[in-house]
Amino acid sequence: IIRDGQKITDLDIVLPEIEMAEREVEMRLASFDYEFDNFDERLNTSVSLDFGMNNPDVRNIVETSLKY
Numbered sequence: 001i002i003r004d005g006q007k008i009t010d011l012d013i014v015l016p017e018i019e020m021a022e023r024e025v026e027m028r029l030a031s032f033d034y035e036f037d038n039f040d041e042r043l044n045t046s047v048s049l050d051f052g053m054n055n056p057d058v059r060n061i062v063e064t065s066l067k068y
Contacts, residue, residue, distance in 0.1 A: 001008050001017055008014060053059045 001014055053062065
């Protein structure tokens with residue numbers, strides 16, 4: 001790692017930095033997953049309300065159009 005312009009290669013210093021960065025990445029990915037799931041649920045609810053999803057024909061058209 002480079003800290004204050006100095007190259008540090010001591011594994012006792014570098015490894016904890018790498019582990020901390022990995023934890024940060026994992027936390028951000030978990031947050032993105034949560035946000036995506038939350039958005040997906042809100043979208044499905046909105047589509048259900050807006051397009052009259054009680055009608056089986058409408059439901060089939062919408063569901064096949066939104067496959068990803």
